[in-house]
Amino acid sequence: MSGATHKLCLLGDFGVGKTSLVARFVHSTFSDKYLTTVGVKVDSKQVALPGRAAVKLVIWDIAGRNALDALGRNYLRGAAALLLVADGTREDSLASALDLLMQSRSVVPGAIVTLAVNKFDLLDEWEVVPPVLVELRRSLPVFETSARTGEGVEAAFADLAGRLAS
Amino acid sequence: MGTSGSGQSPIAPADSVARPAPDAGPLERLRELLLAPEVRALVEVRGRLADLEASQQALARRLPGALEALQGEAETRRMAAALSAPVAQALGTAVRTRRQLLVDALFPVIGPLIRKSIAEALRNLVADLNAAIESSFTLRGLKWRIEAWRAGVPYAEVVLKHRLAYRIDHVFLIERASGRVLWHAAAPELAALDADAIAGMLTALGDFVQDSVGAGEGGGNLESATVGEHLVWIASGPAANLACFMRGAPPERLRSRLQERLEEVHARCADGWPEQGRPLPEWDGLLQPSALLSAGDAAAPATPPARLWPWILLLGLTACGLVAWLLGNHVWDTRIQALRARLAAQPGMIVGAIDSRPWRSLTVHGLIDPDAPPLDAGVVAAGLGGVVPTLALDGYVSTDDAVVARRAARLLAPPATVTLGVQQGVLRLEGSAPGAWLAAARERAGWIAGVARVDLAVQPQADPAAAALLELRGLARELEDIEVPFTEGDAPGPGADAQLAAIVERARRARVLAGQAGVDLVLESVGSNDETGGVEINRRVRAQRAQWLATALAARGIDGVRSTDVGSGRHRSAWLRLAIGDVP
Ligand SMILES: Nc1nc2c(ncn2[C@@H]2O[C@H](COP(=O)(O)OP(=O)(O)OP(=O)(O)O)[C@@H](O)[C@H]2O)c(=O)[nH]1
Ligand SMILES: [Mg+2]
Numbered sequence: 001m002s003g004a005t006h007k008l009c010l011l012g013d014f015g016v017g018k019t020s021l022v023a024r025f026v027h028s029t030f031s032d033k034y035l036t037t038v039g040v041k042v043d044s045k046q047v048a049l050p051g052r053a054a055v056k057l058v059i060w061d062i063a064g065r066n067a068l069d070a071l072g073r074n075y076l077r078g079a080a081a082l083l084l085v086a087d088g089t090r091e092d093s094l095a096s097a098l099d100l101l102m103q104s105r106s107v108v109p110g111a112i113v114t115l116a117v118n119k120f121d122l123l124d125e126w127e128v129v130p131p132v133l134v135e136l137r138r139s140l141p142v143f144e145t146s147a148r149t150g151e152g153v154e155a156a157f158a159d160l161a162g163r164l165a166s
Numbered sequence: 167m168g169t170s171g172s173g174q175s176p177i178a179p180a181d182s183v184a185r186p187a188p189d190a191g192p193l194e195r196l197r198e199l200l201l202a203p204e205v206r207a208l209v210e211v212r213g214r215l216a217d218l219e220a221s222q223q224a225l226a227r228r229l230p231g232a233l234e235a236l237q238g239e240a241e242t243r244r245m246a247a248a249l250s251a252p253v254a255q256a257l258g259t260a261v262r263t264r265r266q267l268l269v270d271a272l273f274p275v276i277g278p279l280i281r282k283s284i285a286e287a288l289r290n291l292v293a294d295l296n297a298a299i300e301s302s303f304t305l306r307g308l309k310w311r312i313e314a315w316r317a318g319v320p321y322a323e324v325v326l327k328h329r330l331a332y333r334i335d336h337v338f339l340i341e342r343a344s345g346r347v348l349w350h351a352a353a354p355e356l357a358a359l360d361a362d363a364i365a366g367m368l369t370a371l372g373d374f375v376q377d378s379v380g381a382g383e384g385g386g387n388l389e390s391a392t393v394g395e396h397l398v399w400i401a402s403g404p405a406a407n408l409a410c411f412m413r414g415a416p417p418e419r420l421r422s423r424l425q426e427r428l429e430e431v432h433a434r435c436a437d438g439w440p441e442q443g444r445p446l447p448e449w450d451g452l453l454q455p456s457a458l459l460s461a462g463d464a465a466a467p468a469t470p471p472a473r474l475w476p477w478i479l480l481l482g483l484t485a486c487g488l489v490a491w492l493l494g495n496h497v498w499d500t501r502i503q504a505l506r507a508r509l510a511a512q513p514g515m516i517v518g519a520i521d522s523r524p525w526r527s528l529t530v531h532g533l534i535d536p537d538a539p540p541l542d543a544g545v546v547a548a549g550l551g552g553v554v555p556t557l558a559l560d561g562y563v564s565t566d567d568a569v570v571a572r573r574a575a576r577l578l579a580p581p582a583t584v585t586l587g588v589q590q591g592v593l594r595l596e597g598s599a600p601g602a603w604l605a606a607a608r609e610r611a612g613w614i615a616g617v618a619r620v621d622l623a624v625q626p627q628a629d630p631a632a633a634a635l636l637e638l639r640g641l642a643r644e645l646e647d648i649e650v651p652f653t654e655g656d657a658p659g660p661g662a663d664a665q666l667a668a669i670v671e672r673a674r675r676a677r678v679l680a681g682q683a684g685v686d687l688v689l690e691s692v693g694s695n696d697e698t699g700g701v702e703i704n705r706r707v708r709a710q711r712a713q714w715l716a717t718a719l720a721a722r723g724i725d726g727v728r729s730t731d732v733g734s735g736r737h738r739s740a741w742l743r744l745a746i747g748d749v750p
Contacts, residue, residue: 004443005362007344039374042345042366058346058362060370074373078344095200098193135199139192 005044005056006164007078009111011104012085013096014064017118020147021085022061025157030148037063040075047161055161057081066096068103076107081160084115088144091127112163113140116156120146262378308479332414334455335396338365339431339445340407345369348406349445351454368409372400401428405439410458420458427452498524501549505530508545514538514569516562528555535564537573563615565591570616577614578607584624591618598625634682635749641676642744645669649694649739650718656710659738669715669742670722676744677724686747689727691715693740705731711740 010018019037023029026045041061048054062075076082084101086094094117101113115136117128136142141159145152236242260267314324335356339349345366352359372388379386387402397416401408401424408428410420430452440446451457502520505528509517514535522528528550546555564570571588580586584597593611604626611620648668651659673689680687693711695704708731716727719742727742 005346007346007366040367040370042363042370044360044362044366056362058366060345060366071373071377074377075370078341078346091200095197098197098200102193132200135196139196 004164005058006080006161007060008057008081008083008160009060009062009076009079009108010083010085011062011076011097011100012064013066013087013090013093016064016085016087016090016093016097017145017147018061018064018085021083021116021118021145021153021156022059024147024150024153026059028150030150037061039063045157047158049158049162049165052165055165057157057161057164066099068100068107073104073107076104076111079108079111080164082108082111082113083156083160084113086115086117086128088117088119088126088128089122094128094132112160114156114160115140115142116145116152117142118145118147120144120151121148265379305479308482312478332412332416332420334410334412334416334458336361336364336409336411337453337455337458338368338407338409338411339428339449339453340365340369340409341439341442342369342403342406346442348439348442349449349453351450353455365409368398368400369407372402372407399424401425403428403432405432405435408453423458427458495524498522502528504549505546505555508548509541512538512541513566514564514572515541515559522553525551525553528553529558530555531558532560533562534559535566535569535573536561537569537576538564539568539572565616567591570614574611574614574617578611580607583627588617591616592621593617593619594621594623596623598627601626601629631683634679635685635746638676638679638683638685638687638744638746641672641679642746645672645676645742645744647741648672649737649741650711650715652711652714652738652740654738655707656714658714666715666718666722670719670724673719673724673727673742680746683749685749688745688747689719689724690743690745691719691727691729691740692743693729693731694736694738696736696738711738715740715742 010022012018014036015034019035019041020030022041022043023031026043040063042058043061044056044058046054046056060075060079062072065072068076082101082104084097086097097115104111117133119126133142133144143152143156143159145156147153233245236245310324311321314321317324334353336350336352336359338347338361340346341348345368347361347365350361350365368388371391375388376386388400389402390400391398395413397412397414399410399412399416399421401410401421406428408424408431410424431449434446434448502522506517506520509515509530509532515538516533518531518533520528520530530546541557546557547553567588567590570591570593571586574588574593575586578586578595580595580597581599581603584595584599584603587594587596593614595607595611599607604622604624607624608620608622611617611622648665650662650665650669652662653659676687676689691712693708693713693715695707695711699707709729712729712731716729719725719727730743
């Protein structure tokens with residue numbers, strides 16, 4: 001049944017919604033409560049791909065941070081994919097995500113990357129303006145997501161899975 | 167790949183934000199785009215920082231003095247409240263960054279605590295062992311005993327082996343770096359679980375532990391973890407870890423076995439690890455829970471055919487039952503013999519048949535003399551396990567000396583001054599007794615059943631009544647001769663006073679003696695005369711003289727004297743006569 005298994009790490013600042021995105025994707029749930037992640041929470045999900053063998057994602061939801069320490073680098077080891085997460089309502093979280101991406105390069109140089117700008121349902125409060133996103137899209141795939149409504153979540157993960165399978 | 171090649175360029179130093187390198191990639195340009203306003207803010211902040219530093223140095227100089235100047239409880243308390251949060255946080259930071267310092271400081275406290283908990287654990291182990299050894303007469307205990315006997319090892323060792331039973335639920339071979347599952351096996355009956363997530367968490371946990379303990383590469387590996395009854399042991403290798411999930415108490419040798427197996431896996435993959443999702447077939451043989459369990463236990467003795475032991479057990483139990491039954495009967499029989507001996511030793515008793523059902527009921531048939539000493543119920547029932555014997559006894563006359571003595575005592579009722587003993591049919595009575603009892607005893611003793619001869623050595627006791635009567639009679643004789651002389655008519659002659667005094671003395675004594683002897687006593691004053699004078703005159707004179715004596719005695723305290731005249735006279739005199747009544 002299964003094709004390969006791939007390790008996927010979520011990276012992003014505190015409270016941007018990493019855990020919420022995983023909960024939405026793996027368990028189809030959402031909670032307004034903010035329980036900050038301590039260390040790592042690992043989940044896994046089989047992703048069906050049209051016309052191809054399914055891919056299993058082992059998803060490492062790493063505690064939010066704006067810089068990678070030794071432990072964080074350890075967590076990243078062997079990751080085939082990174083999902084950067086930023087919070088659209090906090091512009092600084094986007095900077096953190098990009099910082100993290102650059103720091104992660106030394107550990108996982110070959111990992112594929114996707115950026116999720118989260119909390120799309122709060123679009124009115126967004127600080128990240130469209131021109132920035134347009135600029136970003138030239139460098140890497142960017143998805144506007146909402147863990148609350150589920151919008152864009154499946155697409156972001158499916159994009160990663162598809163690129164991993166190929 | 168989603169990122170362009172420039173994504174792999176080295177991380178730019180912070181300064182490069184202000185002075186972008188000419189060949190900066192698109193990501194660097196993005197950073198500049200995003201951060202330009204922040205750089206301006208940064209310059210401003212630097213200026214403010216310098217001011218702050220200056221004022222901070224001044225504060226640092228003043229702070230100790232200010233703290234020392236704290237006075238009064240309220241002030242101190244406020245300070246403590248204000249400091250509690252930062253101090254707690256500082257402690258937290260210290261735990262993370264200055265661990266060794268804290269460990270050194272806490273060591274003296276932790277040492278005793280650890281020792282105490284070890285002692286506790288040991289105590290529990292001993293309690294476990296004791297329980298097991300005590301329960302050795304349960305079915306399982308018996309089985310273990312048989313096992314120990316067959317294997318020729320101490321029982322306690324077998325108990326320990328079974329008490330330390332454990333089972334392996336899962337075995338994971340995990341790629342060390344990524345935490346991916348290379349191979350996984352579970353005990354057959356277990357529900358499926360998310361092996362990838364578990365292996366990932368385990369790896370993350372290992373990373374976390376290594377990072378926090380901070381002992382550098384190789385040191386501080388996560389080796390085991392417990393959650394409730396579940397236990398994880400992890401053997402670490404350079405490329406992969408082996409994690410074993412268990413329940414129970416595995417032996418320490420399993421740990422080295424895990425390490426050996428992991429080394430073997432590494433050795434076989436020295437030329438490269440298989441592609442992900444393609445485990446090597448020989449891993450099954452090396453790492454399956456069953457393969458980990460059985461190895462090394464081969465040294466254990468071959469177990470007997472499984473179906474044999476119930477029979478051995480049954481046979482053993484039957485034999486035990488038989489032995490117990492025989493033993494019980496034997497014990498009962500010896501107790502009955504003892505009872506027979508005890509009863510036979512009783513005087514005045516002849517023991518016949520003893521009917522009994524072991525440990526249930528018991529009837530003693532036999533003969534008993536009514537004069538036999540009563541049986542002590544305790545003596546009779548001793549050692550019979552609560553069975554109360556029924557006595558079916560008929561009467562007979564015993565010639566046993568002890569019984570004859572009791573019979574003689576009952577029939578003769580000797581006074582306390584007489585001792586009574588029987589020896590070989592000879593009844594010996596000793597001491598002293600009133601004559602009346604002595605006379606009766608002399609008459610009856612020879613008739614008592616079982617008495618062949620009587621040895622009567624009893625002194626008769628003096629009877630105070632008889633003695634008193636005897637003396638009284640003597641007094642009566644004396645008084646007949648003590649006469650009060652008269653000259654003419656009722657005029658007392660010379661020496662009359664002395665005679666009168668002698669009479670008074672004896673009359674008093676006589677009344678006392680009569681009381682002691684229990685007889686009636688009448689005092690009569692008697693008058694007499696000589697041959698001269700006429701009959702009528704003489705009779706009158708005699709009455710006068712008797713009356714004179716009665717009056718004189720009454721004047722001296724002896725009243726109730728009857729005066730009488732006697733027909734034939736002797737002298738011109740009067741005397742006192744004692745009329746003694748019949749002995750009662
Ligand atoms: N409105 C809205 N709230 C969201 C969304 N995603 C997350 N949140 C809320 O944001 C808060 C933080 O979410 P988490 O998923 O815990 O954030 P995190 O990135 O895992 O945080 P750390 O574990 O601390 O790094 C929670 O209160 C969530 O309910 C979203 O798409 N829309
Ligand atoms: Mg989280």
